[in-house]
Amino acid sequence: xxxxxxxxxxxxxxxxxxxxxxxxxxxxxxxxxxxxxxxxxxxxxxxxxxxxxxxxxxxxxxxxxxxxxxxxxxxxxxxxxxxxxxxxxxxxxxxxxxxxxxxxxxxxxxxxxxxxxxxxxxxxxxxxxxxxxxxxxxxxxxxxxxxxxxxxxxxxxxxxxxxxxxxxxxxxxxxxxxxxxxxxxxxxxxxxxxxxxxxxxxxxxxxxxxxxxxxxxxxxxxxxxxxxxxxxxxxxxxxxxxxxxxxxxxxxxxxxxxxxxxxxxxxxxxxxxxxxxxxxxxxxxxxxxxxxxxxxxxxxxxxxxxxxxxxxxxxxxxxxxxxxxxxxxxxxxxxxxxxxxxxxxxxxxxxxxxxxxxxxxxxxxxxxxxxxxxxxxxxx
Ligand SMILES: Cc1cc2nc3c(=O)[nH]c(=O)nc-3n(C[C@H](O)[C@H](O)[C@H](O)COP(=O)(O)OP(=O)(O)OC[C@H]3O[C@@H](n4cnc5c(N)ncnc54)[C@H](O)[C@@H]3O)c2cc1C
Numbered sequence: 041x042x043x044x045x046x047x048x049x050x051x052x053x054x055x056x057x058x059x060x061x062x063x064x065x066x067x068x069x070x071x072x073x074x075x076x077x078x079x080x081x082x083x084x085x086x087x088x089x090x091x092x093x094x095x096x097x098x099x100x101x102x103x104x105x106x107x108x109x110x111x112x113x114x115x116x117x118x119x120x121x122x123x124x125x126x127x128x129x130x131x132x133x134x135x136x137x138x139x140x141x142x143x144x145x146x147x148x149x150x151x152x153x154x155x156x157x158x159x160x161x162x163x164x165x166x167x168x169x170x171x172x173x174x175x176x177x178x179x180x181x182x183x184x185x186x187x188x189x190x191x192x193x194x195x196x197x198x199x200x201x202x203x204x205x206x207x208x209x210x211x212x213x214x215x216x217x218x219x220x221x222x223x224x225x226x227x228x229x230x231x232x233x234x235x236x237x238x239x240x241x242x243x244x245x246x247x248x249x250x251x252x253x254x255x256x257x258x259x260x261x262x263x264x265x266x267x268x269x270x271x272x273x274x275x276x277x278x279x280x281x282x283x284x285x286x287x288x289x290x291x292x293x294x295x296x297x298x299x300x301x302x303x304x305x306x307x308x309x310x311x312x313x314x315x316x317x318x319x320x321x322x323x324x325x326x327x328x329x330x331x332x333x334x335x336x337x338x339x340x341x342x343x344x345x346x347x348x349x350x351x352x353x354x355x356x357x358x359x360x361x362x363x364x365x366x367x368x369x370x371x372x373x374x375x376x377x378x379x380x381x382x383x384x385x386x387x388x389x390x391x392x393x394x395x396x397x398x399x400x401x402x403x404x405x406x407x408x409x410x411x412x413x414x415x416x417x418x419x420x
Contacts, residue, residue, distance in 0.1 A: 044070060044071060044072065044073055045071065045072050045073070045142035045143070045356060046072070046073045046074075046075060046139075046140070046141050046142050046143070047063060047072055047073070047074050047075070047141065047142065047143040047144075047145065047352055048075050048077070048131060048139055048140075048141035048143070048144050048145070049074070049075065049076045049077070049145045049147060050076075050077055050078075050121050050124070050131065050144070050145070050146050050147060050148050051076075051077075051078055051146070051147035051148040051149060051327070051329070052076055052077075052078020052079070052080050052083065052106045052116070053078070053080065053083070053147065053149050053327065053341075054327060054338040054341045054342070054416070055147035055149070055326045055327025055328070055329075055341035055344065055345055056076055056078060056145070056147035056148075056327070057076070057083065057106075057109050057110065057416050058341065058342055058345040058415065058416055058418055059145055059147060059326065059345040059348055059349055060074050060076045060110060060111075060114045060418075061109075061110065061111045061114065061416065061417050061418030061419075062345055062346065062349035062418035063349040063352060063353060063418075064111050064112075064113045064114050064418065065111070065349075065418055065419075066349055066350065066353035067352075067353050067356055067357075069113050071356050071357070072352075072353075072356050073115065074113065074114045074115065075114075075115045075116075075117065075139065076110065076114060076115070076116050076117065077117045077119055077121055077131070077133060077139070078106060078116070078117075078118065078119075079118065079119065079120040079121075080106050081105065081106055081107075081118065082103050082104070082105060082106060083103070083104050083105070083106045083109055083416075084102060084103050084169070084170050085102045085103070085407075085408040085411055085412070086168070086169075086198070086199075086338070087199065087202075087338065087404075087407060087408075088101075088102040088173075088407075088408055089102075089167045089168060089169070089170065089172075089173040089202075090167065090202055090205045090206050090209065090374065091209065091374075091405070092167070092170070092173040092174065092177060093167050093173050093174075093176040093177040093180055093206075094177070094180070094209050094210075094212075094213050095177060096209070096377070096405070097405070097408075099170060099173070099174065101408055101409070102170070102408050103170065104412055106118075109412070109416050109417070111417060111418065117133070119133035119134055119135050119137075120133060120134040120295075121133055121134075121148070121295050122134050122295060122298075123295070123298070123299055124144075124146070124295065124296075124299040124301060125299070126144070126299075126301070126317065126320050126323050129141060129144075129322070131144070141322070142322065143322050143324070143352050143355075144322060144323045144324065145324045145325070145326060145348060145352075146296070146301075146308065146317075146323070146324070146325045146326075146329055147325075147326050147327045147329060147341070148292075148293045148295065148296065148329050149293070149327055149328040149329055150198070150290045150291060150292050150293065150306065150307070150328045150329065150336070151290065151291060151292075151293055151294075151306075152166075152168055152169070152288040152289070152290060153288060153289045153290065153291050154193075154288040154289070156193070156194070156288075156289040156291075157193045157261060157262075157263065157264060157286075157288070157289060158262075158263045158264070159263050159264030159265055159266055160193065160264050160286065160288065162266070163264050163266040163284060164193075164264055164271075164284045164285070164286040164288075165179055165283065165284065165285050165286075166285060166286060166287055166288055167202075167206060167285070167287075168197075168198070168202075168287055168288060176285070179283065180210075180213065183223075183282075183283055184219060184222065185219060185222035185223060185282075186222075186223065186224070186281075186282030186283070187223075187224045187226060187279075187280055187281050187282050187283075188210065188223060188224070188225050188226065188281065188282065188283045188284075188285065189226045189228060189271055189279050189281040189283075189284050189285065189286075190203060190206060190207050190210065190225065190226070190227055190228070190285040190286075191203060191226075191227065191228030191229065191256075191259065191261065191271075191285075191286055191287070192228075192229075192230070192261075192286065192287040193261045193286045193287060193288055193289045194230075194261070194287075194288075194289035194290060195230045195231075195260070196290060196336070197287050197289075197290055197336070198290065198328055198336040198337070199335065199336065199337055199371075200235070200236055200335050200336075201235070201240075201371065201373040201383070202287070203227070203229075203287055204227070204234065204235060204244050204248075204373070205373050205374040205375075206285070207225060207227050207248070207253060208247070208251070208374060208375050208376045209374060209376070209377065210225055211225060211251045211252075211253060211376075212376050212377050220252075224254060225252075225253045225254065226253075226254045226255075226256060226279055226281070227248065227253050227254070227255050227256070228255075228256040228257075228259035228261070228271075228273070228279065229255070229256070229257050229258075229259060230258070230259060230260045230261075231257065231258065232257050232258050233245070233257060234248060234255055234257060237383070237385070237390060237391045238390075239390065239391070239392050239393065240381075240383060240391055240392070240393045243381070243393035244375070244393070247375055247376075256273075256277060256279055258273075258275050259273040259275065259277060259279075260273055260274040260275060261273060261274075261286065262274045264284065264286070265278075268280075269281055269282065269284075271284055271286070290328075290336075291304070291305055291306040291307075292305060292306020292307045292308065292328075292329055293306055293329070294306065296308060296329065301317065302331075305331075307329065307330060307331040308325045308329055308330055308331060309330075309331045310324070310325045310330050310331065310332065312332055312333070312365070312367065312387065313364035313365055313366070314351075314364065314365070315330075315344060315347065315348055315351075315365055324348055324351075324352075326341060326344040326345060326348055327340070327341035327344065328341070332367070333367070333387070334367045334369050334387070335369050335371075337369055337371055338411070339369050339370050339371050340368075340369040342415055342420075343365065343368045343369060344365055345418075347363065347364070347365040348365075349418075350363065351363075366386045366387055366388065367385075367386040367387030367388070368384075368385075368386045369384075369385055369386070370382065370383065370384045370385075371383055372400045372401070372403050372404040372407070373404075374401065374404055375396050376396075377401070378398050378401050379396040379397065379398060379400075379401050380396065380397065380400035380401040380403070380404050381393045381394070381395070381396055381397070381400060382397070382400045382403075
């Protein structure tokens, strides 16, 4: 006789969907019920947002119905989680129901908070969700000359390379339109180099210089002044713009803070190897919802889901999973059309950028197909 346990997964994005599907492959339905609660009807492949504003990809291929992405045997509930009680072991959703669990995986990602920067809303543009990326495509088409400033409004964002990838494509886009000489591209970055990983920063900086991109380092955005068209940094520098493209600040979800699992930042502290929350050995956090010292990336969510699915499946089967999550992450980052660099890193290993490759660009350009057909299904 089996006594069925329940794994409850909160969030229907990259981390939650991959975890559910991987776990289903590893466990018997009689042993483990897998329930996912999520509030996104559509699953958007966010990495495509870097290319969509330049018309390099058809955005319709970047979106699927969330419900179609779950493998048979995963129960998917469309609702919004409004309370998580890890002491009483239940979760409450907006429609009023509550769900108990044996294993809880929080994979609610994070949210954009443009309201955190005075002057941002209604003035700055970005490409961090589909609507913004499509609207930026129209704005870029109308831009014929002047200063464009591109940067990030807070140090911690999803996919740290995305701003430099976007900058390289911006340079290519205006060259192709034959008006690059009428445009100054300014790139701002909050550290004293152009990217967080030192060796990659040197590589990217060299390409920026070759392409005439003006850099402003140690630039932590404080305010946007729409009247005078300047963006101001905490360090006292002001940069004038005709178009401002600024990745909005991020925070974890409100339900996380409201449930007392994190402070105002909304990011949850977890064990960096076991991914469990505090003293609880039945509560795990993966993906962008964590405070882990790894990039907020779908690739990191993928590796974390791999680790956690094996950990839970082993426990369900009465065994102990000896491996740890080691901070692994990998990504292809664009340095222009038809060129990209691949970055591999972990807690112990720093990323290195060695050479640009067309093959890496092709991997990146086709990654929505790989993601929807393989990765999200749990078969990679
Ligand atoms: C422009 C851009 C480019 C990127 N490029 C790359 C890249 O090249 N490589 C890479 O690896 N990563 C990239 N990323 C990052 C990657 O998309 C994220 O790191 C990844 O989506 C994180 O997965 P997640 O499941 O943690 O969060 P998400 O995918 O955001 O999923 C969270 C889910 O939880 C749901 N949710 C939230 N709150 C609740 C609630 N209260 N109740 C129910 N459901 C809730 C949300 O609706 C959402 O579906 C990029 C991101 C952006 C924006």
